[in-house]
Amino acid sequence: MIQVALVEPEIPWNAGNVGRTCLAAGARLHLVRPLGFSLDARHLKRAGLDYWRHVEPRVWPSWRAFQGALPDLGEPWFFSAEAERDLWSLDFGERPLLVFGSESAGFRDEVRERFRERLVRIPMVDARARSLNLSTAAAVAIFEVRRQWAARAS
Numbered sequence: 001m002i003q004v005a006l007v008e009p010e011i012p013w014n015a016g017n018v019g020r021t022c023l024a025a026g027a028r029l030h031l032v033r034p035l036g037f038s039l040d041a042r043h044l045k046r047a048g049l050d051y052w053r054h055v056e057p058r059v060w061p062s063w064r065a066f067q068g069a070l071p072d073l074g075e076p077w078f079f080s081a082e083a084e085r086d087l088w089s090l091d092f093g094e095r096p097l098l099v100f101g102s103e104s105a106g107f108r109d110e111v112r113e114r115f116r117e118r119l120v121r122i123p124m125v126d127a128r129a130r131s132l133n134l135s136t137a138a139a140v141a142i143f144e145v146r147r148q149w150a151a152r153a154s
Helices: 012-025 041-046 063-073 109-114 134-153
Strands: 003-007 028-032 058-060 075-079 096-100
Touching (some): 003 063, 003 134, 028 063, 058 063, 096 134
16 A cells, blocks of 8 residues: 655645545555644535545654654655655655655755655756645655556556
8 A cells, every 4th residue: 555644734735635645546644743734524624625534544643753653654755856866766666655744844854864865856847846736746656656556567
């Protein structure tokens, strides 16, 4: 199974779109606190996330707790516009864990440094775009993994 983690996401609509993509692709969503939004039913309904109960995200209390579980969750890949390795050069294997930082700051410096060899970027033709929206980036990555799996199966 594909595991997808949003570390300190800030915008409920982005998390919702990633959740919908995970649901569509058969992936598991992890949310790492602090969150920039509430997960209570009233707020989710107002954000239009009526399918959220089917997503069943696993919510982690902190980066530290999540980081401790990384070996059990899969092979982590940290998406960053600053990475040198691009998405198309990777074989994501059988247990990918796709990790995305917050919308405004990405990953903290210590995370980028510690996992420097695990950073990956989505190639873009025009560098003026700087980065993709979080939910767009997650969708690109999730479906690249699904594409690789389909290619191996055929």
